[in-house]
Amino acid sequence: MEKDLESVMFDEETIAAKVAELGQQIAKDYEGKDVVVVGILNGAAVFFTDLIRQIKLPINIDFIAASSYGDAAVSSGKVNIKKDLNKDIAGRHVLLVEDIIDSGITMNNLMALLRERKPASVKLCALLSKPSRRQVDVKIDYCGFEVPDEFLVGYGLDYAEKYRNLPVVGVLKREIYS
Ligand code: 5GP
Ligand code: MG
Ligand code: MG
Numbered sequence: 001m002e003k004d005l006e007s008v009m010f011d012e013e014t015i016a017a018k019v020a021e022l023g024q025q026i027a028k029d030y031e032g033k034d035v036v037v038v039g040i041l042n043g044a045a046v047f048f049t050d051l052i053r054q055i056k057l058p059i060n061i062d063f064i065a066a067s068s069y070g071d072a073a074v075s076s077g078k079v080n081i082k083k084d085l086n087k088d089i090a091g092r093h094v095l096l097v098e099d100i101i102d103s104g105i106t107m108n109n110l111m112a113l114l115r116e117r118k119p120a121s122v123k124l125c126a127l128l129s130k131p132s133r134r135q136v137d138v139k140i141d142y143c144g145f146e147v148p149d150e151f152l153v154g155y156g157l158d159y160a161e162k163y164r165n166l167p168v169v170g171v172l173k174r175e176i177y178s
Helices: 012-030 045-052 105-115
Strands: 005-010 035-041 060-068 079-083 093-101 121-129 142-146 169-172
Touching (some): 005 012, 012 045, 012 093, 012 142, 035 045, 045 093, 060 105, 079 105, 105 121
Parallel strands (some): 035 093, 093 121
Antiparallel strands (some): 005 169, 060 079
């Protein structure tokens, strides 16, 4: 699989160190609170399982799968829930865990939808952010790395549902997808 990469952007050690740092910060901020850490399927699955083990608190976990219609001009509220949370979040602190924030449209819509359920708070942790691609403002409370506008795969990120299990994050060779 790694032979399909143009270059490795973040190796396993670099990712593990960042995940540990994020986990420590999150544990500090949520100490004593009723928190549900929500993994956004499928992209965040790998990051999520590593991250929750670095949050040394008695947290709850849950999962959600959503897709957006992708039109920035009419984006508000247009989010399609493909798999909803199993538990009620009213009155609880929700921490969303996402792989990458690109345009920000999906996350913006998802956060708006979840806020309607009256949680105590909604915060966002994203492993990667592509600020140059942003179309709507999204506050990333815990951000792993800011990345340039390149097509990345690995550590949960896919190309046609492949490469999610690659343990590094890298730039996919152009010949693979063109
Ligand atoms: P957006 O922020 O544009 O609404 O959507 C973000 C989603 O687009 C991510 O969850 C991810 O699935 C996908 N995405 C954005 N940038 C990349 C990338 O560089 N590589 C891969 N594999 N997916 C990406
Ligand atoms: Mg995603
Ligand atoms: Mg994808």
